[in-house]
Amino acid sequence: MTGFAFELTHRDGLARRGRMTTPHGAVETPAFMPVGPQGAVKAVTSDELAAYGTQIVLANTYHLHVRPGHELIAELGGLHRFMNWSGPILTDSGGFQVFSMKGLTKLDEDGVTFRSHIDGSLHRLTPESSMEIQSALGSDVAMVLDHCPPLPAARDEVELASKRTTRWARRSRDAYRGPGVPFGIVQGGTDEALRERSAAEIVALDFPGYAIGGVSVGEPPEAIARVARFTAELLPEARPRYLMGVGRPEDLVEAVAAGIDLFDCVMPTRNARNGTLFTSEGKLNIKREQYRRDPSPLDPSCGCETCAHYSRAYLRHLFVSNEILASRLNTIHNLAFYLGLMMKLREAVASGSFAAFRETFLAPR
Numbered sequence: 001m002t003g004f005a006f007e008l009t010h011r012d013g014l015a016r017r018g019r020m021t022t023p024h025g026a027v028e029t030p031a032f033m034p035v036g037p038q039g040a041v042k043a044v045t046s047d048e049l050a051a052y053g054t055q056i057v058l059a060n061t062y063h064l065h066v067r068p069g070h071e072l073i074a075e076l077g078g079l080h081r082f083m084n085w086s087g088p089i090l091t092d093s094g095g096f097q098v099f100s101m102k103g104l105t106k107l108d109e110d111g112v113t114f115r116s117h118i119d120g121s122l123h124r125l126t127p128e129s130s131m132e133i134q135s136a137l138g139s140d141v142a143m144v145l146d147h148c149p150p151l152p153a154a155r156d157e158v159e160l161a162s163k164r165t166t167r168w169a170r171r172s173r174d175a176y177r178g179p180g181v182p183f184g185i186v187q188g189g190t191d192e193a194l195r196e197r198s199a200a201e202i203v204a205l206d207f208p209g210y211a212i213g214g215v216s217v218g219e220p221p222e223a224i225a226r227v228a229r230f231t232a233e234l235l236p237e238a239r240p241r242y243l244m245g246v247g248r249p250e251d252l253v254e255a256v257a258a259g260i261d262l263f264d265c266v267m268p269t270r271n272a273r274n275g276t277l278f279t280s281e282g283k284l285n286i287k288r289e290q291y292r293r294d295p296s297p298l299d300p301s302c303g304c305e306t307c308a309h310y311s312r313a314y315l316r317h318l319f320v321s322n323e324i325l326a327s328r329l330n331t332i333h334n335l336a337f338y339l340g341l342m343m344k345l346r347e348a349v350a351s352g353s354f355a356a357f358r359e360t361f362l363a364p365r
Ligand SMILES: [Zn+2]
Pocket: 298, 299, 302, 303, 304, 305, 306, 307, 308, 332, 333, 334, 336
């Protein structure tokens, strides 16, 4: 657990402002983690990530395990060096991909067997092997392997998966050898009794941080906010809380209101590549004809390179012409929007104006 700490510096209602220290530096919370599934946040460099306020990146254990292989990354000095990112890295356990893919061939108490989506080769993921892969990558935060059944799932199925998640969390914790710290994951779907039991069991294992898993898997936004609120209160005050896979800007604001500290989502980067851009005036689809002759910047109140130098008309032209630059400029802007939002949220909590910020942000536009 060398080099890991979490300190809360401000509170405003249930919202928290804090600092998570890792072996690769500090993360001011609440924080958003851009997702780099294959050790790259699609379309941008590590320098660009840092320039727009990225403090910590999420990488996917499943993808890096099947290609190029964690042994190869370890041999080349670990994931930080491999992807030229000197800040903190959080890796998921690989479970989410394995449980949501067609290649899953066998699930038992010991682990899961699956076929690689790349070459069909058979792989086995267990709580121990997931931690071993994440250690080889050199993650600052390693997530325990959890069992997340794809929804819709019956209550008994969610209950069995939660119980297995607890057993696997204990094995993961016991197997983990650093260099970072392991985070436990609370499961339980949208059922409050199951969430309560899962939280009690996972917290009893005394992890340095806790994640709320099994959300943002197709349920309505109100359900995400409700589960976040309910589960956050079951977690220890003094440890970081991570809401996995969420989400839209308004979901982040609601989750910060519930006392969540960490987020990840592919939404800003994936939407950027589809031409859906987040602005201070709401979402915008750059493909639309109405932007054909529009000389104005994407978002006049944004200071990113895209908004500083390029018009909506140019961005639309790049997108419809399938230019690589469209993905780059759109990703830069969407990341700047998300990371800028997190900075505003941190400032609002620190200055005691979070309630006013939330009300303005969520007001219909
Ligand atoms: Zn911008």
